[in-house]
Amino acid sequence: MNHILPLLVGIPLGMSVINLILSKASKRISDVIAPLAVLAVAVLSFYLLGTETTAYWMGGWYPPFGITLLYDGLTSLLLIVVNTVAFLAIFYSISYMEKYTSKPKFYSLFLLMLAGMNGVVITGDLFNMFVFLEIASIASYALVGFGVEHEELEASFKYLILGSFASTMILLGIALTYAMTGTVNMADAATMLQSIPASKTMAFAAGAFIMGFALKSGLVPFHAWLPDAHPSAPAPVSAMLSGVLIKAIGVYAMLRVIFNVLGPTAINLNIMVVLGALSMAVGGFLALGQNDMKRMLAYSSISQIGYIVMAFGLGTHLGFIAGLFHLFNHAAFKSLLFLSSGAIEHATGTKDLRRLGGLSGKLPVTTTTTIAGALSISGVPPFNGFFSKLLIIIACVSAGRWFLAALAATISVVTLIYFFKMMRFSLFGELPAKLQKIREVPFPMAFSLIALSVICLAVGIAYFVGPTFSELFLEPGANVLLDGLKNNAANYISSVLGG
Amino acid sequence: MGGTSSLYIMNMALMGMGIYALIAKRHIIKKIIGVVIMEYAINLFLILLGYKTDGIAPIQDSSINAAQLAVRAVDPLPQALVLTSIVIGLGTLALMAAQAIKLYEKYKTFDMSEINRLRG
Numbered sequence: 001m002n003h004i005l006p007l008l009v010g011i012p013l014g015m016s017v018i019n020l021i022l023s024k025a026s027k028r029i030s031d032v033i034a035p036l037a038v039l040a041v042a043v044l045s046f047y048l049l050g051t052e053t054t055a056y057w058m059g060g061w062y063p064p065f066g067i068t069l070l071y072d073g074l075t076s077l078l079l080i081v082v083n084t085v086a087f088l089a090i091f092y093s094i095s096y097m098e099k100y101t102s103k104p105k106f107y108s109l110f111l112l113m114l115a116g117m118n119g120v121v122i123t124g125d126l127f128n129m130f131v132f133l134e135i136a137s138i139a140s141y142a143l144v145g146f147g148v149e150h151e152e153l154e155a156s157f158k159y160l161i162l163g164s165f166a167s168t169m170i171l172l173g174i175a176l177t178y179a180m181t182g183t184v185n186m187a188d189a190a191t192m193l194q195s196i197p198a199s200k201t202m203a204f205a206a207g208a209f210i211m212g213f214a215l216k217s218g219l220v221p222f223h224a225w226l227p228d229a230h231p232s233a234p235a236p237v238s239a240m241l242s243g244v245l246i247k248a249i250g251v252y253a254m255l256r257v258i259f260n261v262l263g264p265t266a267i268n269l270n271i272m273v274v275l276g277a278l279s280m281a282v283g284g285f286l287a288l289g290q291n292d293m294k295r296m297l298a299y300s301s302i303s304q305i306g307y308i309v310m311a312f313g314l315g316t317h318l319g320f321i322a323g324l325f326h327l328f329n330h331a332a333f334k335s336l337l338f339l340s341s342g343a344i345e346h347a348t349g350t351k352d353l354r355r356l357g358g359l360s361g362k363l364p365v366t367t368t369t370t371i372a373g374a375l376s377i378s379g380v381p382p383f384n385g386f387f388s389k390l391l392i393i394i395a396c397v398s399a400g401r402w403f404l405a406a407l408a409a410t411i412s413v414v415t416l417i418y419f420f421k422m423m424r425f426s427l428f429g430e431l432p433a434k435l436q437k438i439r440e441v442p443f444p445m446a447f448s449l450i451a452l453s454v455i456c457l458a459v460g461i462a463y464f465v466g467p468t469f470s471e472l473f474l475e476p477g478a479n480v481l482l483d484g485l486k487n488n489a490a491n492y493i494s495s496v497l498g499g
Numbered sequence: 500m501g502g503t504s505s506l507y508i509m510n511m512a513l514m515g516m517g518i519y520a521l522i523a524k525r526h527i528i529k530k531i532i533g534v535v536i537m538e539y540a541i542n543l544f545l546i547l548l549g550y551k552t553d554g555i556a557p558i559q560d561s562s563i564n565a566a567q568l569a570v571r572a573v574d575p576l577p578q579a580l581v582l583t584s585i586v587i588g589l590g591t592l593a594l595m596a597a598q599a600i601k602l603y604e605k606y607k608t609f610d611m612s613e614i615n616r617l618r619g
Binding site for chain 1: 518521527530534537538541544545548559575577580583584587590591594595598601605606612613615616617
């Protein structure tokens with residue numbers, strides 16, 4: 001069973017090279033093999049669901065010498081989220097990316113980014129995590145600038161400079177951890193750190209790690225690059241960046257390092273709460289004033305990532321469940337919204353809300369899916385966003401953080417307001433004369449939009465109906481975090497080092 | 500130990516220089532140089548972690564036994580890590596340089612404060 005784990009990185013990494021070679025023979029072939037490769041990885045990640053925690057030692061080198069890959073509850077949730085969204089995004093790109101030249105290169109970069117994200121999710125080695133993080137990041141810098149126009153290049157360069165700074169900070173954290181423990185294996189480092197007294201060096205390392213990951217996940221006050229980079233990218237890439245990249249290489253990596261290596265001390269958790277609450281509020285209010293559809297969605301991502309990080313920072317079982325559930329849901333509805341905005345841009349040629357309007361008559365599918373996404377993210381029952389936001393608020397109340405609960409509730413009203421603004425100006429009202437001849441999007445785009453809308457609705461209903469969804473997806477992940485919180489990550493350490 | 504700690508301090512100064520160039524300079528190429536200096540400072544830091552005065556290469560042959568080797572040899576792991584990190588840095592540098600060229604083609608300037616179409 002655990003021999004599948006390396007394939008999750010190997011298939012996209014290998015196919016990104018093979019795809020480039022084969023595309024010299026025929027351009028059309030990339031349209032087939034790239035989505036198939038992602039589909040294969042997505043199927044594998046569903047196939048692995050429910051298997052117990054297993055470790056895989058690369059090349060038969062036992063820890064702490066070799067690189068360990070680990071599959072546990074947290075990994076399983078992230079793998080499913082990342083690969084499902086990736087498949088729908090790449091299927092969508094088959095038609096959407098037609099207007100760009102050199103589509104095969106897009107597929108290769110996309111596969112590289114996916115390989116990096118899967119690598120970050122399954123690795124049990126700090127330096128290996130850094131390498132995969134860089135693979136995913138460098139591919140995403142290139143993808144943001146894929147249009148090579150003024151705005152794309154500017155956004156991509158800003159993202160690249162800040163991203164490199166974040167990576168350097170993470171590497172500094174790894175170097176300091178290595179200096180204190182003499183190992184880069186996460187479980188081994190955790191064991192060593194528990195046996196030595198807390199030091200200023202490790203406090204500095206924790207600061208470097210948190211700063212690096214907060215930059216990668218776009219938390220306020222490290223968010224400056226995000227509202228430029230995410231809207232400038234092509235729509236499927238925006239969906240990947242906002243939907244899963246900031247979670248896989250930002251939030252997930254932060255959780256792993258804090259809960260499994262450094263230890264979730266009160267300071268670390270409080271930093272997460274403060275960063276989360278700040279992002280939630282600032283992102284929400286900045287989104288209100290935007291007139292560019294994708295820019296509004298990018299600010300909304302900052303706000304929603306804030307919800308997720310804040311919920312994890314509460315340090316309670318319910319908070320973990322709520323955070324994981326919102327992470328899952330945000331991946332679904334934010335990629336849906338970015339893909340919908342891409343569909344609107346594809347049909348009309350603009351994403352400026354002031355020049356849109358009345359699209360509901362012309363684009364029935366896109367309209368329905370945009371409404372589904374907007375209702376989910378603003379927390380209208382029975383869509384999934386309602387339940388996860390409710391859980392976050394309940395978790396805040398049960399942790400005794402009344403102020404955070406009130407803030408979360410207020411910001412969800414703000415979310416509702418700016419999404420009403422978006423729907424009012426794009427879908428309803430009067431159709432501008434220029435847009436009389438627009439047509440509905442082609443099948444691959446419509447398929448991805450509908451699939452994601454169905455996921456948004458079905459997950460909401462599944463959560464409401466019974467505990468199966470929660471037991472299958474959320475509880476195992478929450479238990480991993482709880483193990484880190486209550487148990488000094490003993491289960492994690494024994495499953496990596498033991499066997 | 501005096502020698503080593505002054506090396507660490509100079510290493511920190513190098514890192515500070517990189518961050519300064521990254522934040523304070525508006526010229527794109529200077530920003531890129533700042534990123535590179537920062538990366539190299541971290542690489543140097545990693546190498547310093549494995550450094551030993553009068554250390555030997557971590558290769559065991561018939562002239563030395565394992566216990567002696569462990570005492571005298573430098574730590575090989577940081578060297579392996581730094582090699583990887585240098586390659587990653589090269590990839591980033593190539594991408595940054597390519598973007599700088601493209602940005603110059605589009606905006607006809609290297610001044611970051613004039614490259615400001617994205618607002619809000």
